[in-house]
Amino acid sequence: MMPPPVTMLSLATAVPPYILDQAEVADFARRIYAKPFERFPNLADVFVNAGIEERRSVRPIEWFDAPHDWSERTEAFLDGAGALFVAAARKALDSAGITARDVDTIVTVSSTGIATPSLEARASHEIGFKPSAARVPVFGLGCAGGVTGLSLGARLARAEPGKNVLVVVVELCTLAFRGDRNDMTNAKADVISTALFGDGAAAVVLRAEADDKTEGAQIGLAAEHTWPGTLDIMGWTVDPAGFGVLLKRSLPKFVEERLAAPARRFVKAAKMVAPQFVCHPGGARVLDSIETALELQNGTLRDEREVLKHHGNMSAPTVLFVLERALKRGLRGPTVLAALGPGFTATFVALEGANA
Helix, strand or coil: CCCCCEEEEEEEEECCCEEEEHHHHHHHHHHHCHHHHHHCHHHHHHHHHCCCCEEEECCCHHHHHCCCCHHHHHHHHHHHHHHHHHHHHHHHHHHHCCCHHHEEEEEEECCCCCCCCCHHHHHHHHHCCCCCCEEEEECCCHHHHHHHHHHHHHHHHHHCCCCEEEEEEEEEHHHHCCCCCCCHHHHHHHHHHHHHECEEEEEEEEEECCCCCCCCCEEEEEEEEECCCCCCCEEEEEECCEEEEEECCCHHHHHHHHCHHHHHHHHHHCCCCCCEEEECCCCHHHHHHHHHHCCCCCCCCHHHHHHHHHHCECCCCHHHHHHHHHHHCCCCCCEEEEEEECCCEEEEEEEECCCC
């Protein structure tokens, strides 16, 4: 007997209040990283070529002028991520036509801060989750977290037909800004992260129903591929001050040369014919590399570039921002949701029958 299909009942996004204008951030970076900019003048090009005009942050740009230790960054994470969790979750629940008391399982995905008790437990009273709701906090997926979190939520929904699964993805990448690491070893990665990353959250409500007439995108096959010996491509380092970005310059070239094979295997396994791709926009160069790898016409990933332009790379939730935009403009037919993250890992989910 075939398991019932899993339907995405709703998808909602939320952003924090502070806008980071790219030109202002570039001036800020030149001041903070004065020595690296003096030694590597072309670092300024990163801000121009990133494809970003503005991003959002849980703290104003002035906050980043002062040094902050692990405890201060954690306090900012709990405050900012908690607010975004509540905002995104409420929007998704309202759109799905259910209340927090109707949620049976909550999957929380975040890799930019530590919260124990986790975010869904902290938000439970304010939102109104029932005490019996199962909690599944997930850490460490990085930029792949939006796709993998959706896949995990779908598996949990499929295991208990009729139950409601809420997936909330929250990342506060700006809190990893490290003005204290003004050295040549980390400078380039820190400047690139300063030019790329923003904050945001997305939430999805899923349910498996025997009645396949339920409106919404249906979630099919999911898969991951982790390349051996690639732990140094992307991730965090950790020290007493907080997280430090780990980002290898060869990432775009790696994507261009290595993404095609696992993507082709996934499309074949999912029995998809000429699917569309909705991808995590890690950066402008990475998007160019994805289009090359997938043999897409240059500029095909328009929604990805629009999200990158106005929100930057928010890590895990970014691909769900792209999917939300694609659904609103009428995305239809077989679609592959794809992202890349630490590991180094490619993660894929098949979508079918998406409705605006």
